[in-house]
Amino acid sequence: MRDNAGAVALLGFPRTGKSTFLGALWQFIQDDVNGSIRESNTAGDRAYLQLLGEAVAQYSTVARTELDSDGGMHLRVDLADIGEVNLAVPDIAGEALGVLIENRSWPNALLANVQSASAILLFLHPDEMVNPGRAAEALLLMEGHVAPREGATSPAVFEARRACTSACLLDVLENALASNSARSIRVALVVSAWDLVDGVASPTEWAMREVPAVMNFLRFHDRITYTAFGVSAQGGALPERLDELIALGSVSERAYAIDGEGRRVPISAPIAWAVAP
Amino acid sequence: MSTNDDDLFDENQDGDAGRERAANVPRGLSTSAEALSLGEAQVLSGARGVTLALFMGEVSTGKSTLLVEMWTDFMLDGALGGYRLAGTSSSLAFERRAFLSRNESDTDEPETERTRAEEEGWLHLRVADPTGGLRDLLLSDLPGERFKRVREGTHMETEFPFLSRVDCFFVVVDGGGFASPLTREVTVNRSQRLLQALGRSESRHPTARVCVLLTKVDALDQAALDLYELREAQLMTLAKKVDPQATALRLAARPAGAPEPVGLDGLVVELCRPPRRDARAPLAQLTPSRRSMDWFTR
Numbered sequence: 001m002r003d004n005a006g007a008v009a010l011l012g013f014p015r016t017g018k019s020t021f022l023g024a025l026w027q028f029i030q031d032d033v034n035g036s037i038r039e040s041n042t043a044g045d046r047a048y049l050q051l052l053g054e055a056v057a058q059y060s061t062v063a064r065t066e067l068d069s070d071g072g073m074h075l076r077v078d079l080a081d082i083g084e085v086n087l088a089v090p091d092i093a094g095e096a097l098g099v100l101i102e103n104r105s106w107p108n109a110l111l112a113n114v115q116s117a118s119a120i121l122l123f124l125h126p127d128e129m130v131n132p133g134r135a136a137e138a139l140l141l142m143e144g145h146v147a148p149r150e151g152a153t154s155p156a157v158f159e160a161r162r163a164c165t166s167a168c169l170l171d172v173l174e175n176a177l178a179s180n181s182a183r184s185i186r187v188a189l190v191v192s193a194w195d196l197v198d199g200v201a202s203p204t205e206w207a208m209r210e211v212p213a214v215m216n217f218l219r220f221h222d223r224i225t226y227t228a229f230g231v232s233a234q235g236g237a238l239p240e241r242l243d244e245l246i247a248l249g250s251v252s253e254r255a256y257a258i259d260g261e262g263r264r265v266p267i268s269a270p271i272a273w274a275v276a277p
Numbered sequence: 278m279s280t281n282d283d284d285l286f287d288e289n290q291d292g293d294a295g296r297e298r299a300a301n302v303p304r305g306l307s308t309s310a311e312a313l314s315l316g317e318a319q320v321l322s323g324a325r326g327v328t329l330a331l332f333m334g335e336v337s338t339g340k341s342t343l344l345v346e347m348w349t350d351f352m353l354d355g356a357l358g359g360y361r362l363a364g365t366s367s368s369l370a371f372e373r374r375a376f377l378s379r380n381e382s383d384t385d386e387p388e389t390e391r392t393r394a395e396e397e398g399w400l401h402l403r404v405a406d407p408t409g410g411l412r413d414l415l416l417s418d419l420p421g422e423r424f425k426r427v428r429e430g431t432h433m434e435t436e437f438p439f440l441s442r443v444d445c446f447f448v449v450v451d452g453g454g455f456a457s458p459l460t461r462e463v464t465v466n467r468s469q470r471l472l473q474a475l476g477r478s479e480s481r482h483p484t485a486r487v488c489v490l491l492t493k494v495d496a497l498d499q500a501a502l503d504l505y506e507l508r509e510a511q512l513m514t515l516a517k518k519v520d521p522q523a524t525a526l527r528l529a530a531r532p533a534g535a536p537e538p539v540g541l542d543g544l545v546v547e548l549c550r551p552p553r554r555d556a557r558a559p560l561a562q563l564t565p566s567r568r569s570m571d572w573f574t575r
Contacts, residue, residue, distance in 0.1 A: 101369070106305050132352035133380040135387045137536035156382040160310065163372035164381070166352050170368040171308050178307035212355025213362045220363035220405045 004118040004182075006085040008274045011114075011172060012123030013165075014094030017192025017233065019062045021123070021267075022073055022091055023052030024233035027251035028267050029077065034252055037268040040076040040084050048091070049073060057251050059238055065093040070109070079268075085275045088116075100175065101168055102160040114176045119186035119274035122169065126196050129210060132164035166211045173217055177224070186274055187218055187226045194230030194258055195237060202262030203228035229270045230258035310369035312398025315439055318366075318415050327413040329399075329442050330548055332490075333471050334449030335428065336421030339492030339530060342389040344400060344416055345375045346530040346538045347545065351402075358542035360549055363411055364403035371400060374418070378531070387531060392420045406549060414548055428470045433478040440478055444552065445486040448472055448516065452493030452529070455508075456501050465508050472515040484553045487520040489513055494540065495532035522553060 010018045026049040029037050048071035055062045065071070072090035079085060096110040114120075160168070177185070189207050191197065200206045207215050207228045218226035235254030236245050248254035255267040266272075309317065318327070332340040348371040351362040365371070378387040399415040406412065427436050434440055448471050454464035468489070475481060489512045497505060509525055516523035526547060528540025 100306075104306060104310055111305065130381055132349050132375070134349060134536060135378055135380050135382065135384050136531060138380050139385070139387075140534070140536050156376070156384065158373050158376040158382075160369055160372075162376065162381050163369055164352055164379070167368040167372045170365060174308045174364060174366060174368075175306050179305065208355070212353075213351055216355045216361040216405065217364050220361070220403075220409070220411060 004088075004116055005275045005277065006087045007116045007118050008087070008089045008271065009113045009117035009120045009176070010089055010092065010123065011097060011120055011176070012094055012125075012190075012192075013097050013128065013168070014064065015128050016094060016123035016125040017190075017231070018094065018121075018123050019052055019065050019091055020056060020233040021190070021192065021231055021270075022049065022089065023054075023056035023062055024231075024251050024255040024267050025271065026050075026053040026073065027057055028255060031250065031252035034266065034268070036080050036266040036272065037077050040078045044075060046075075049075075052091075053251070056233055056255075059234065059242055059245060061238075065091055067093045067095045067099075067107070068109075069093055079272050079275065082272060082276055087271070087275070089271070097168075097172055098161060101163070101171060106175075106179070111179060114179050115181075117180060117185070118182060119188070120176060121188050121190050121270055121274060122173070123190045123192055124165065124169075124207075124211070125192050126206075126210075127193070129165045130162065130168075131210075132166065166213045169211060169214045170217055173214070177221065182223070184223050184225060186276075187224050188270055188273060189214070189218075189226075189228040190270055191228065191230045193232065193237075194256075195232040195235065197230065202260060203230040203258055204260040205262075206230070227260045227273060229260065229265075229273075231267060231270065232256055233267070308366045308368065310373070312370050312396060312400055312418055313367065313415070314398055315415070315442070318399050318401060327415055328444045328548065329415045329417075329439075330445045330447060331417045331437070331443045332419075332447045332449060333424050333427075333475075334421060334451065334492075335425050335467055336391065337453075338421060338449045338451040339453075340421070340449055341374060341392050341418055342378075343492060343528065343530040343538075343541065343544065344418060345371070345378055345389050347541050348372075349375055349378065350538065350541055358545035358549075359407050360404040360545050362402065363405040366401040392418055394420055394422075404545070404549065412549055416548075424471060427474050428467055433474050434480050441480040441482050443482070443485055445488065445548065445550075446475060446481075446519075447488045447490045447547075448475070448512070450489060450491045450509075450512070452491050452496050452527075455491075455505060456493070456496035456498075461501075461504070465512070468512055469515060472512060472519070476515065476519050481519070485520065486550065486553060487516045487523040488547055489516050489523065489525045490544070491525070491527040493529055494527040495529040495535070520553065 012018050028034055029039055052062055074088050076084060076086050090113050092110050092113055096107040099107050191203050191206055197206055218224050233255050235248055245254055257265045257267050257269045259265045334340050350357045355361055376382050377384055397419045400418055402414045404412055423436050427433055448468055450468045451464050454460040513525055526543050530538045532539055
């Protein structure tokens with residue numbers, strides 16, 4: 001087992017599904033039927049996890065994590081084919097990455113998490129991407145279809161949060177790797193709300209299409225072992241598919257993950273990969 | 278962030294000024310949202326050697342735009358010219374420069390902001406070549422006014438004390454200026470004078486490469502292209518006095534009426550070309566402080 005094998009950093013900008021994933025994972029862990037992951041020791045404060053899990057179980061949106069939150073998943077689990085692991089997965093607010101990008105400083109909790117992590121799960125949401133599309137291309141497409149605007153418009157002002165997602169993630173990863181002294185580290189791109197993704201066979205294919213520079217960074221970094229997952233914590237879009245999801249049953253029955261090759265795997269698979277020896 | 282090159286390249290300080298300046302990078306971060314000074318780049322670019330590329334051209338010749346569009350291609354495709362982007366310490370600095378050319382800015386007219394003195398510096402890329410080997414590139418983003426001063430007579434060494442560290446010089450010929458008969462002659466003269474200044478410089482490293490780079494090639498009609506063929510040959514004669522293996526490129530980073538750049542893949546290939554083997558520096562010049570590769574590995 002690697003040093004700090006159970007220390008996993010969940011990184012992602014706001015609304016990328018980190019807390020929802022934790023909530024679904026907690027519900028899955030509690031389900032005795034699943035053979036993939038279970039609690040080894042049920043003692044301990046589970047208040048935060050219960051909050052997240054119940055929101056997912058009730059088909060609700062998980063509340064946004066506060067910047068000063070100290071919640072997370074800290075428990076001993078027994079993972080199939082791996083054994084017992086002390087999981088330490090803080091639920092760091094997405095705004096923490098915003099502070100890093102925009103204020104150019106490390107929030108303490110985020111830095112501590114990154115420094116001690118043996119693996120990073122980097123969350124992206126398909127609907128929260130800022131793409132680097134050229135205005136020239138869009139303007140050409142609109143020509144003849146959309147009337148030009150009248151009058152001068154004020155030039156837009158650059159803010160780091162308006163940088164394209166790939167560039168922001170590169171900045172995060174460069175700094176995270178520089179802050180973490182482990183000789184090797186696992187990094188998984190986790191595409192949340194995978195049920196919304198269409199037209200690609202696997203999360204790896206999606207990531208190569210949407211954030212190719214990030215995938216190349218992971219590929220060529222000599223300390224990184226990487227993969228990609230897609231996760232659907234609810235099993236489908238809410239509220240549009242509520243009736244259908246209710247019919248599917250519990251969180252354990254409807255939440256799922258997709259591995260890098262496009263195979264359906266348990267929702268616990270990203271964590272299992274992260275802590276694997 | 279200071280941009281005073283003189284402080285950075287005082288040889289007597291043996292790199293201390295650069296290291297001190299590197300402390301200006303926000304504590305705990307290995308990247309910068311601004312262009313890097315060479316001192317900062319020395320710390321951030323890692324142990325492997327780094328290629329310094331100086332883009333030489335006056336105001337509005339397209340220097341920053343080609344950097345912006347090259348970066349955007351890397352963001353869109355992850356690769357350019359067979360080279361894959363493998364990292365950068367300058368992602369937000371590039372994004373700042375690219376912003377006004379993106380959909381995100383909601384602009385009616387894609388543009389690149391003029392480089393100001395307080396924003397000048399170096400932008401870092403790490404690329405993987407087709408065999409998987411990694412290279413670090415430092416690309417200059419300097420205001421055109423500095424090259425105007427050189428054209429008007431300031432010594433290259435005075436304006437650019439880091440000259441001995443540059444691995445490749447890209448002398449930019451403004452295609453927009455060449456396209457018009459009214460400005461054609463002036464455009465060529467300006468590039469010519471930069472090549473002449475480069476040829477006169479004594480601290481330029483003898484293995485440094487030279488490329489004559491025509492920007493905005495889309496602005497030239499066939500007649501202008503035919504004329505440029507002749508002028509390019511003249512400029513290449515000057516370039517080959519500096520680098521017998523000098524090359525020429527033509528590109529359009531933001532062609533009118535087209536959605537994508539033209540020729541940027543050739544630029545990346547040129548940036549990553551292996552160093553020259555034909556030249557031998559005199560023994561007196563072979564000190565670590567004058568060889569750009571050694572400066573960044575010691």
